[in-house]
Structure formats: structure tokens, C-alpha cells
Amino acid sequence: MYGIVIDRTSDETLYRQLYRGLTDGIKRGRPAGTAKLPSSRDMAAHFGISRTVVLSVYDQLLAEGYTVTRSGSGTYVVPGLVASASRARPRARTDSAGHAPGKTNGADRAAPVSTCFAPLEEGVIDFRSGLPDLRRFPRSAWQKSITTVLKLHGRELLSYGPPEGVAEVREAISEYLLRQRGIDASPERIVMTAGTTQAIGLVTRLLLARGRGTAVTEDPVTRDIPRIIAQHGGSVIGVTVDEDGLCTERLPDLRRAAFVYVTPSHQFPMGSVLTMSRRVDLVARAIDADTFIVEDDYDSEFRYHGPPLSPLFGLNPDRVLYIGTFSKTLAPGLRMAFLILPPRLMDRARELKWLTDLHNPVIEQLTLAHFLSSGAYYRHLRAMRNVYREKRAFLLACLAGALKRPYRVLGTQTGIHIILAVDGLSIGADWLERMRAERLALYPVDRHRVTRRDLGNALILGYGHLELDEIEHGVGLLAAGLEVA
Amino acid sequence: MYGIVIDRTSDETLYRQLYRGLTDGIKRGRPAGTAKLPSSRDMAAHFGISRTVVLSVYDQLLAEGYTVTRSGSGTYVVPGLVASASRARPRARTDSAGHAPGKTNGADRAAPVSTCFAPLEEGVIDFRSGLPDLRRFPRSAWQKSITTVLKLHGRELLSYGPPEGVAEVREAISEYLLRQRGIDASPERIVMTAGTTQAIGLVTRLLLARGRGTAVTEDPVTRDIPRIIAQHGGSVIGVTVDEDGLCTERLPDLRRAAFVYVTPSHQFPMGSVLTMSRRVDLVARAIDADTFIVEDDYDSEFRYHGPPLSPLFGLNPDRVLYIGTFSKTLAPGLRMAFLILPPRLMDRARELKWLTDLHNPVIEQLTLAHFLSSGAYYRHLRAMRNVYREKRAFLLACLAGALKRPYRVLGTQTGIHIILAVDGLSIGADWLERMRAERLALYPVDRHRVTRRDLGNALILGYGHLELDEIEHGVGLLAAGLEVA
Numbered sequence: 014m015y016g017i018v019i020d021r022t023s024d025e026t027l028y029r030q031l032y033r034g035l036t037d038g039i040k041r042g043r044p045a046g047t048a049k050l051p052s053s054r055d056m057a058a059h060f061g062i063s064r065t066v067v068l069s070v071y072d073q074l075l076a077e078g079y080t081v082t083r084s085g086s087g088t089y090v091v092p093g094l095v096a097s098a099s100r101a102r103p104r105a106r107t108d109s110a111g112h113a114p115g116k117t118n119g120a121d122r123a124a125p126v127s128t129c130f131a132p133l134e135e136g137v138i139d140f141r142s143g144l145p146d147l148r149r150f151p152r153s154a155w156q157k158s159i160t161t162v163l164k165l166h167g168r169e170l171l172s173y174g175p176p177e178g179v180a181e182v183r184e185a186i187s188e189y190l191l192r193q194r195g196i197d198a199s200p201e202r203i204v205m206t207a208g209t210t211q212a213i214g215l216v217t218r219l220l221l222a223r224g225r226g227t228a229v230t231e232d233p234v235t236r237d238i239p240r241i242i243a244q245h246g247g248s249v250i251g252v253t254v255d256e257d258g259l260c261t262e263r264l265p266d267l268r269r270a271a272f273v274y275v276t277p278s279h280q281f282p283m284g285s286v287l288t289m290s291r292r293v294d295l296v297a298r299a300i301d302a303d304t305f306i307v308e309d310d311y312d313s314e315f316r317y318h319g320p321p322l323s324p325l326f327g328l329n330p331d332r333v334l335y336i337g338t339f340s341k342t343l344a345p346g347l348r349m350a351f352l353i354l355p356p357r358l359m360d361r362a363r364e365l366k367w368l369t370d371l372h373n374p375v376i377e378q379l380t381l382a383h384f385l386s387s388g389a390y391y392r393h394l395r396a397m398r399n400v401y402r403e404k405r406a407f408l409l410a411c412l413a414g415a416l417k418r419p420y421r422v423l424g425t426q427t428g429i430h431i432i433l434a435v436d437g438l439s440i441g442a443d444w445l446e447r448m449r450a451e452r453l454a455l456y457p458v459d460r461h462r463v464t465r466r467d468l469g470n471a472l473i474l475g476y477g478h479l480e481l482d483e484i485e486h487g488v489g490l491l492a493a494g495l496e497v498a
Numbered sequence: 499m500y501g502i503v504i505d506r507t508s509d510e511t512l513y514r515q516l517y518r519g520l521t522d523g524i525k526r527g528r529p530a531g532t533a534k535l536p537s538s539r540d541m542a543a544h545f546g547i548s549r550t551v552v553l554s555v556y557d558q559l560l561a562e563g564y565t566v567t568r569s570g571s572g573t574y575v576v577p578g579l580v581a582s583a584s585r586a587r588p589r590a591r592t593d594s595a596g597h598a599p600g601k602t603n604g605a606d607r608a609a610p611v612s613t614c615f616a617p618l619e620e621g622v623i624d625f626r627s628g629l630p631d632l633r634r635f636p637r638s639a640w641q642k643s644i645t646t647v648l649k650l651h652g653r654e655l656l657s658y659g660p661p662e663g664v665a666e667v668r669e670a671i672s673e674y675l676l677r678q679r680g681i682d683a684s685p686e687r688i689v690m691t692a693g694t695t696q697a698i699g700l701v702t703r704l705l706l707a708r709g710r711g712t713a714v715t716e717d718p719v720t721r722d723i724p725r726i727i728a729q730h731g732g733s734v735i736g737v738t739v740d741e742d743g744l745c746t747e748r749l750p751d752l753r754r755a756a757f758v759y760v761t762p763s764h765q766f767p768m769g770s771v772l773t774m775s776r777r778v779d780l781v782a783r784a785i786d787a788d789t790f791i792v793e794d795d796y797d798s799e800f801r802y803h804g805p806p807l808s809p810l811f812g813l814n815p816d817r818v819l820y821i822g823t824f825s826k827t828l829a830p831g832l833r834m835a836f837l838i839l840p841p842r843l844m845d846r847a848r849e850l851k852w853l854t855d856l857h858n859p860v861i862e863q864l865t866l867a868h869f870l871s872s873g874a875y876y877r878h879l880r881a882m883r884n885v886y887r888e889k890r891a892f893l894l895a896c897l898a899g900a901l902k903r904p905y906r907v908l909g910t911q912t913g914i915h916i917i918l919a920v921d922g923l924s925i926g927a928d929w930l931e932r933m934r935a936e937r938l939a940l941y942p943v944d945r946h947r948v949t950r951r952d953l954g955n956a957l958i959l960g961y962g963h964l965e966l967d968e969i970e971h972g973v974g975l976l977a978a979g980l981e982v983a
Contacts, residue, residue: 130658130857147653156648163641168632168963171829173615207692207855214854218729241853244703344656346860368726369699370692370855372615374862375831478653 019060027062029195032070036323039079039090050080050088076426077322078257078289091290133478138487139454142282142430142475145341146400151393158383159376166379174375176367177359178205178351182378185385186337186351193314193391195323196335198353204362205373208348209311212336213238213274215365216307217245219358220271225304229267230274231259233461233468235281238274247271251463254280256423258287261294267302272334275306278313278322282461282473284424284432286322296329306333312341312428314394317402322427331355339381341429341477342394349373349381401429401477408476408484415492429477432458435495438470444498453490504545512547514680517555521808524564524575535565535573561911562807563742563774576775618963623972624939627767627915627960630826631885636878643868644861651864659860661852662844663690663836667863670870671822671836678799678876680808681820683838689847690858693833694796697821698723698759700850701792702730704843705756710789714758716744718946718953720766723759732756736948739765741908743772746779752787757819760791763798763807767946767958769909769917771807781814791818797826797913799879802887807912816840824866826914826962827879834858834866886914886962893961893969900977914962917943920980923955929983938975 017034019027035050050056053071057064071088074080080088133139162170169179177183183200190196206212217228228242232251239249250270253260258280259273267273273295277287287295299306308325316322326335330353338350354362366372384390409422412433423432440457448455458471476484502519504512520535535541538556542549556573559565565573618624647655654664662668668685675681691697702713713727717736724734735755738745743765744758752758758780762772772780784791793810801807811820815838823835839847851857869875890910897907897918908917925942933940943956961969 130660132654132657144657147656150656152648156645159644160641163637169617169831171632171635171831172617172629173830175615207859210853211855237853244850244853345658345856346654346656348855348857348859365729368695368722368729370696370833371830372833374692374833374859377859377862 017060019062027060028066028069031056031060031062031066032073033195035070035074036079040328048090049086050090052087072318073322076286076318078286078292091288134454137449137452137454138479138483138490140472140474140476140479140487141454141456142473143341143345144475144478145344145429146397146404146477147344148478148480149397149400150344151389154387154389154393155380155384158380158387158389161383162376162379170375170379172375174372174378176363176372177203178373179375179378179382181382182385183351185382189385189390190337190353193394196326196353198326198330198335202353202356202359204352204354204359204366205378206336206350206352206366207370207373208340208345209309209336209338209350210237210241211369212338212350212352213241213307213309214245215352215362215369216272216334216336217242217247218365219362220305221245221247222271225269225271227270228272228274229264229270230463231276231280232463232465233282233458234274234276234463236461239463249463251465253465254283254285256283256285258285258291259295261291261298264295264298267298267304270302270304272305272307273299274309275325276309276311277325278310279424279427281309281311282424282430282432282458284426284428284430286426287325292325292328296325296332299332300329304332307336308333309336311336311338314342315398315401315429316427317398317405318426326353334358342397343390347377347381349377404476404479404481404484405431407481408474408488411485411488415488416495417492418495423471430473430475432471433474434471435498436470438495438498440469440472440498444494447497448490448494451490451494453487453494455491502545504547513551513554516541516545516547516551517558518680520555520559521564525813533575534571535575537572557803558807561771561803563771563777576773619939622934622937622939623964623968623975625957625959625961625964625972626939626941627958628826628830629960629963630829630914631882631889631962632829633963633965634882634885635829636874639872639874639878640865640869643865643872643874646868647861647864655860655864657860659857659863661848661857662688663858664860664863664867666867667870668836670867674870674875675822675838678879681811681838683811683815683820687838687841687844689837689839689844689851690863691821691835691837691851692855692858693825693830694794694821694823694835695722695726696854697823697835697837698726698792698794699730700837700847700854701757701819701821702727702732703850704847705790706730706732707756710754710756712755714749714752714755715948716760716765717948717950718767718943719759719761719948721946724948734948736950738950739768739770741768741770743770743776744780746776746783749780749783752783752789755787755789757790757792758784759794760810761794761796762810763795763801764909764912766794766796767909767915767917767943769911769913769915771911772810777810777813781810781817784817785814789817792821793818794821796821796823799827800883800886800914801912802883802890803911811838819843827882828875832862832866834862889961889964889966889969890916892966893959893973896970896973900973901980902977903980908956915958915960917956918959919956920983921955923980923983925954925957925983929979932982933975933979936975936979938972938979940976 019030053064053067057067080090082088180200182205183203186203187198187200190198206215226247227250228247229250229252230238231254242249250265252263258277259275277292295306310324313322324335326333335353336350339347405425419436421434425431445455456473458468458473462468504515538549538552541552560567563576565575567573665685667690668688671688672683672685675683691700711732712735713732714735714737715723716739727734735750737748743762744760762777780791795809798807809820811818820838821835824832894907904921906919910916930940941958943953943958947953
């Protein structure tokens, strides 16, 4: 069936084998067109595997946009997914109506440096996004890793190292990506960076070129991103995001774009997942225009149904530059992230990193390597996934119980923030200040817009760092505040 | 005498009080013109302090170029040191003969990324520069600092922090600079950086402007420096260095210069100390042209006669941007340095650092803060100064005993490398390769030239990381090699 071979002697799980077999088949066009998938029962019987496994794989395919379900009729492969490398595709580009791609230059925006580093204030419920639960950081395991590397390593622990990072940490990350994310990236393609911020700066410097002075981002997008790009002389075009992620059909001509920046697993801030058909469209457009895609996969380790979504990277590892980070899974204060690059960009990337800050601190690289290879990271991820799942469910329940105005929540499947869009709300600075006086810190989506003007009713609710009682109290304050907004 | 007040109840040492009093007086022009200093005996008697203290201060003034001795006649203040803020100064600029200021663009140089991170090879004597003695890194004290901060600090240890660095480390550095270096820099002027490399990149981005697209450096200069500047669009003019440091009279018109980069305490690589009269000249020229000076004080903690030289920064803290680093005093793998900036540049510097990598890793910042404030850093510096003093003396003795060809050594007073210039030697790639085959790694000064062509007979001998037996063996190999060069 579908040319899939299930090998029970393989190290690979049955889940992974079936998932890989099906997605490979879909990408090669095997279940052509709108082919209906066999029922999970038939599939399970055919391979002699548990139906639970098949159902999990089907759920995953659905979540990643490979398939759609038609009620009462079954599961179908989405049309047009065939062959991500296809060049035959209609070239409709003019963004006819609605949100025209807006061109802006981040340098023009006089916003002050982000204040997300202000310490959390005692007694204030602060719904800021991007903060993991640092009370549950595995301090003793981390310290054990530090102690071990200080004991085991010679002078190389303290000396200059290679710009891309020490081999140990790149190998451990490569192994982790394969095991947990299904990403096949050899250590030779990995460059350690001082957080995602530095990774984006490096990518910008790597890809900006004469005649390629523009970067395309989602709109809205983390507000610092256009400013980082502008720092290095790039201009930014924002393209609208909807509930299926970046509206790829609204992309401008990419032939003058250095790259397209996307957060396909969990759009920041809106939370949408880029559908498979749009992924395919995006990759095809990048190929057509001979440009690159930068995939910022900042928090998809925390997904609450099934394993993490497959990254865009897998569709075309030669066009997609992947950014992973330990800021959300471990701690932002570590300043540890990484880039996966096409091999042809590695030399230049190593040179840029060297001339930027030589390399990441070595003790922390080796500590992270030990932390990964000792298994402590896997245990921590599992534990935190459960912690966040509980917090998320609790937050949703609190909102349902407390809010009197009609609202929608978005982006709840992944990560440590959700979007709350309240019907008829127009978030103004006055109201936010009044809420602040009530000891409730709120963050509007609108801070992250490039040029859009339709985001005024939505808040980002970061919940990773909040305890359940704080969530409950915070939602109570919010509900009361919405009564007078 | 000289308006100096010695206060025995002060926390400041008598040495420091006398030094400060004399240099303040000299800068204000008190001992006018060529005034002879009182004999050390008279000075000691006048203030009722030990003659040893006075002699140490006199030595320091001499070393820093405030004074000259005339044999049999005494010690005189160097003419023309008065008032660094003076604007009245002849504007002779055309570099009439000899080394014309050479304009080069670092981006044109196709040199590969520095290989100073290659691990030291077993059995090879490697005279590379810039490596401290990492065998003597105080691992247990460092680990104790890590353990302490992991225990004492709450979530702020793991979270986002301010771009300039946490207050604790900036306060500890400020305190250290005042106590040990006589530098008065408040924590509010300090920005933590990921090594000197990042500091230079930040400074370049901070100061380059329309009509200010050039940076002036010493020639020779650490080879990465012009490349870092070029990365950010700057072009580089190298100005010759002699045994008194940068030849300030050869400086080009600085009105189009973003900054002048200097290593006044121990020129890299040549080792010369910038004389006081040139310091004054440099500052005056910077004021005239309304430009800045960037002082890279990379290794002056290790000075083998008297305390470290006073930095240029003290002459004009509003024009001089000071870079200090822990790469040589502790370990380069830590990637920890700092910038001291004029207050008016701080906001922009914080913004640039934020958009570069947010901030340095927080655990390492707090570890360094603890390491400094616990006194461990001071103990380590004292111990290492003695270690390096011994290695240096041993290296000089080995050279004197083994080399048959006439040679000169330069820059031996400070730091962890010296320059060996061998009469009539012309260092070629062939000879270096032959030496490498003999398991001796040598580094020519010529690698660091901007445009000069007269450096072909000089080697940089880094000795900080070598043990005495390695130094002896290495010098033996070198002496044999010179016989056939």
C-alpha cells in the first residue's frame, strides 16, 4: 500500500515509518489528485499495526495540512501538493484587493528598544509572551552538566573555538532533530547563534545582495524582526496572515526579495499553522524567484495534540534556512539558538559569525551538548509539555467562564501563548494603562503589525510563565476590564 | 607641592594619590613647560612618604610618557602635555614622505576566516598569540561562582535581561576599573559585549555615518579588525606604528573619520606603548575633527614593571570609547568583554546590542560578577602576572642564549606576546612551512599589515600558553631554523 514498507526491526517507530511513508508518497504524487485515504481500520489491518498509531498519523497529516476530512466521507489528500520542486504554477501575483503588500522600512519606526527584559513585577499579572516557566528550569540537571564539562574537558573548554560551534553540540542537536522532529540535518549544516535575534541578523547579512534588498515577512510579525533587517540595510514588506498562515497568494514578486521570513508551525503572534498547500506554494514561489525562505521554528516543541509539526525545512532543505532556539524550551537567558543552512552558504556564514563575535561561549555550548546527550533535555521537554498543556487548558476554561463579551481564541494548539480576539474591542493605550493600574499587563497584537490596521481587537496572552492561580486572577481582571473597554 | 594633598585616612593608596596628583597637575599644566620634577628623595621627604613609593610613581610617569629622564640631570615633564582639551595646535597633515597613509578596504582582502581557533596540536610548539595560560584557569573558583549564582538567583538568572548587561556585572567591573586601573567609569556607561570582536562591530555601527565612512587604524593591526569594519561598510586607513606607538603626526585628516582605533597600552602586534605626547596629540586631533578614539586595552593587565599603564580613556572620557576584555585575563572561550561609552552614545548602543543578540548570556554575566566581587579575579590576576613574568624572562633568556643572528625584541613590558625582529630575515611561506614540519608554528607580523611592506623580518611570539620547557624547546627549533632561513 503506497509503496510503504514497515520494518519492525528498525529503530524508527512505527508511527514515524508510517508518517514518513505517507508524506513521501504524497510529495511524490502517489495518491494522485484527491485520492481518498484508506480508513484507519483498513490501514491498520494492512500493515498489522495498531489503529491508534494510524489514527495518530492521520491526525498529524490533517494538522499539517496534507489532508482534509469531509464529514461522513473520510480523509482526502489535499490537491496540488505534488512535487514541491515543481516549477509549473500559475504566476498570479498582483494583490488585487484587500491588504496590499505594504512596504515599510523598519528603520523609520521610532519605537524604543523592546522592553521584554523588564523584570516581572511582584503582584502584577503579566501576560507577556515568549517567557517559559523558568521556575521549572531544571537547575540541578543543568548544573550537573556544567560540573561534568568543567571536569571532563581540557583547555578547549576555555579557548577559542570554531565559529559554527563545537562539534559536540552540533552533533547533539542533529541527533535531537532527527529523533524528535524528523529533521535530517547533518552537524556540518548547523551554526550555533546567540539566540534567534543573532540568527536573523546573520541570515539578513548572508542573503541581502544588490538587487535583493528586500525581505518579506508575515504581517503581523515579532516587532523586532523588521528592525533587525533594517539595521543591515534591508527593507521589509509585510504580507497578511490569516488562519491558515501566510497568505502566499498575496506575496509580491519575490525576484527582488532576499528571503521570505515565516513562522509556519505557530505564526507569531497569530498562532496559525501554515497549511500544506500554502507551504508547497511558498516553496515553489521561492524556487521560481531563486530566493530563500527563513523558517523560524521558535516554539513548536510544545504541541498539545500529537508530535510537533514537521517543519517547512523538510520540503526543501536547499531553499529553507531553519532557525531553532532553546529560549522557549529551556531559558532565554542562555542566548542559545542555531541555524541550519544549505551547505553552499556555510563558508560565508562561518565567516560572518566569526567577524560578529567569533562564536558562542564554549562552556555553555558543551553544557548544552551534555544536557542534550544525557537525556535531560528530552525529560524536560516531556515534563514541560504537560505543564503547559494544563496551563493552556486552564486558561481556556477561565476565559470561557469569565468573559461576558463574545470572543475567539486562536493558535491554541502549540506554544506558550494564545491570541484572544474580542468582538468589537478597540484596544487603546488608555485602556491598557488602566489595566496596568489594576496590576494587569496586557500586550496588543497591534504592536507587531507591519502595515495592517485590522488587528485592534486582539491581545497576545502569554501563559507559559504564569501559575494557575495567576492565570485565574489575571483572567478575572481582564474580564472586568473588558466590561469597561 | 604641586597642590597635591596626601590623605593618609583615604582608602586610596599613597601611590595612587601621588600618581593622581602629579598627573592631574601635569595635565592642568602646573609644572609648566619643561619643569624638572623634584628628586624622589625631596618628594618623599616633603610628603613624609616612603621613597620607594615615589620611585614607583616616577617609573610609572616615565613609562606612560609623562616624563623623560636626562642622564645625570633628573626627571622632566615632557613639553606640550598641557590640557588635552586644547584646540590650538598646528594642523600639519600631509604625510610628506615615507609611509603614506594607505587606504584599503578590508572587504577586498580574500583572507580566510582566522584560524586561531584550531586546537593546539600535541607535540607542536605553537607560538600563536592571544592565548592565555588556560591550564591555570581557576576552575574551582569559577565553578564556585556558578554554583553560587545558580543557588542565589531567581528567575532573572534565566530570563531576558537588559541589553547593556545585568547591573551586578557592570557594577563589579566599574569597581574593578577604579581600584586597579584608575578608570572612573560608572556602571551606566558600560555595555557588556560578546568579546572584543563584537565591541568593535558595535562601535563601527555606532560611529559610521554619512561623510564618516572611514576608520583609521594602526598599521599593523590585528588582521580581523579591518575586516570587521568592512563588514559594516567602513573603509580602513592604516597609519604606521613605530616604537612610540601610532605615528600621530602621520594621521590623515580626521574630519571624514568615524573613529581612530588604537591599542595604546601595548600595540598589537608591535608591542609599543603610545607616548604621552602622542596621546595628547591624538586626543587633540580627535577633538579638532570632532571624531572619536576607540581604545582597545586587550592585555595591559599584565605589565611587568609597576602597575598597568593608565588608559587613554582617562584623558578624555567623552571622546575615547574604551574596550576591555576578559579573554586574556581569564579565557577567550567565555566571550566576555565590555565597552565604556560616552553617555550620549548609550541609548543607541543599547539598541544596537539588543538588535544584535539581545544581551550576553545571563548566567555567565552573573558568574563573572560574583567572580569579581568575591576577590577571585584579583587573586587570579596577581598569580598570572607572576606566571607570565617568569615565562617572559625565560623566553628572553632562551632567545639570548640560542639565537646566533642579531635580533631585537619589542613590546616586552606588557602582555603575553613579544615581537622578535631578526636582522636580515625575510620570512617566507616556504620557511614557515618548513618550520611547521619541524613541529614549530610561527606567526609573522606581516599577516597583520594594512599596507606596510617593511615588516617582513618580524615574528610574533605568543608565550602565555606555553610551559617553560616548551618555550626552551621552541626557541631551540627557532634558532636552528634561523640558521637556514
